Amino acid sequence: MTDRSTLLSVRDLRVSFPADGRDAEVTAVRGLSFDVREGEALALVGESGAGKSLTARVLLGMAPPRAVAGGSVRLRDLELLGAPRSSYARLWGRRIALVPQDALSVLSPVHTVGDQLAAAVRSVRGLGRREARHAAVAALDRVGIADAARRASAYPHEFSGGMRQRAVIAMATVNEPELVVADEPTTALDPAVQEQVLGVLASLRETTGAALVLVAHDLDVVARHADRILVMYAGSPMESGTAEQVLTRPRNPYTAGLLASLPPDRPVTDRRLPSIGGAPPPPSELSWLTGCRFAPRCPLAGERCRTHEPEPVATAGTEHLVFCHHWTDVPDSARDLFPLNGAA
Numbered sequence: 001m002t003d004r005s006t007l008l009s010v011r012d013l014r015v016s017f018p019a020d021g022r023d024a025e026v027t028a029v030r031g032l033s034f035d036v037r038e039g040e041a042l043a044l045v046g047e048s049g050a051g052k053s054l055t056a057r058v059l060l061g062m063a064p065p066r067a068v069a070g071g072s073v074r075l076r077d078l079e080l081l082g083a084p085r086s087s088y089a090r091l092w093g094r095r096i097a098l099v100p101q102d103a104l105s106v107l108s109p110v111h112t113v114g115d116q117l118a119a120a121v122r123s124v125r126g127l128g129r130r131e132a133r134h135a136a137v138a139a140l141d142r143v144g145i146a147d148a149a150r151r152a153s154a155y156p157h158e159f160s161g162g163m164r165q166r167a168v169i170a171m172a173t174v175n176e177p178e179l180v181v182a183d184e185p186t187t188a189l190d191p192a193v194q195e196q197v198l199g200v201l202a203s204l205r206e207t208t209g210a211a212l213v214l215v216a217h218d219l220d221v222v223a224r225h226a227d228r229i230l231v232m233y234a235g236s237p238m239e240s241g242t243a244e245q246v247l248t249r250p251r252n253p254y255t256a257g258l259l260a261s262l263p264p265d266r267p268v269t270d271r272r273l274p275s276i277g278g279a280p281p282p283p284s285e286l287s288w289l290t291g292c293r294f295a296p297r298c299p300l301a302g303e304r305c306r307t308h309e310p311e312p313v314a315t316a317g318t319e320h321l322v323f324c325h326h327w328t329d330v331p332d333s334a335r336d337l338f339p340l341n342g343a344a
C-alpha cells in the first residue's frame, strides 16, 4: 500500500453547527486529519454521534445546510472545502461518488434501473444511447447481478433489497470514480446479503482501482473490508492505523472498549457482553468539553485527560496514531480494561 499515492487528504477538519437562538453551538467534528491512498479502503468507525456520516458528507460536498466546515479536504491537487456546489456537481459520479444507506433514496421508482444507469453514463461521459446502455449493463454485471441485460429493464421495486443496493453501487461506480464514499451501505440488509454487498465493493476496488471511505459501526465488518481504520468518538479522532494495528493491538482505551464489546467466542449460553459504561456526550455539550472527550467514560482517565486534549502519538512509525495520554498503559487484552459487565 505504501507505494500508492495519496488521493484524498483531510487536514484539521472541523464541522460545527452555529447556535441558532434555540440550540447552542454544536462542534460535531474537530481536529480530524487523514489520508486515503489510491485503491485503499479506509473505515470510519465509532458509536452513534461520533461524526462519521457528517465527515463523509463533507467529503462529498453534501453537508447539511447549517453545517460550517473548516480545515482542508483535498482530492489530489484540488481543494474541495469551500468550493461552490457547481464544482462538486462536476465531480459527483465522475471522480467522487456516494453509496448511501438507503437504496430507495437514490433510485427513481419510475425509471428502469438500466435507464437510470445509462442516464448517469450519458450525463458524465456524453456517450450515445447504445453505448450508454452497454455501459449500464456492464456495470450491473460487475456488481454481480445475474442476467444483467434483462434485469436492466426492471424497475427498482422489482429488485430484492440486496439487488437494489448492488444497483446503487453500480450507479455510484458506473463512471469509475476515484473515490467512493459508502455510508453504512449495508445497514438495511440481512447479514448474509451484507457480506455479499461488501464483497462487491471490495472486488470493484480491485477492478476499477477506486479508493473507498467506508462508514461503519461494526468492527467485524471493518476487520474484513478495510485496509486502514480511523476510530472517532464524539467528533474527535481517537486512533488510526492499519486494520491490523488498530484491531489487534489498540492503544486507545476507546478502541479497546469497542473491541471488548464484540460478540465473544465464549459459550452462547453466556450472553454477557463487555461494554463501555455510560454514553457519549449529548451534542449540546460537544462545544465546551475540555480535554479528551472520552475521559468521562475511560477507566484510565486522570486529571490531565480532563483538562488537556491529547496530541497524536505515532506508536509504530507514522501509520499508527493514537490520541491518548495513557496509551502506554492500555493492556494487550481489551477485556483486561473492560471486564464483563454484570458478571455473576
Ligand SMILES: Nc1ncnc2c1ncn2[C@@H]1O[C@H](COP(=O)(O)OP(=O)(O)OP(=O)(O)O)[C@@H](O)[C@H]1O
Binding pocket: 017, 026, 028, 046, 047, 048, 049, 050, 051, 052, 053, 054, 055, 064, 066, 217, 282, 283
Ligand atoms: N443537521 C444537523 N444539525 C445539527 N446537528 C447535527 C446535524 N447533523 C448531525 N449533527 C450532529 O453531528 C454529530 C455527528 O452526527 P453524525 O450523524 O455524523 O454521527 P454518526 O457517527 O454518523 O452517527 P450514526 O452512526 O448514528 O449515524 C451529532 O452530534 C449530531 O447531533
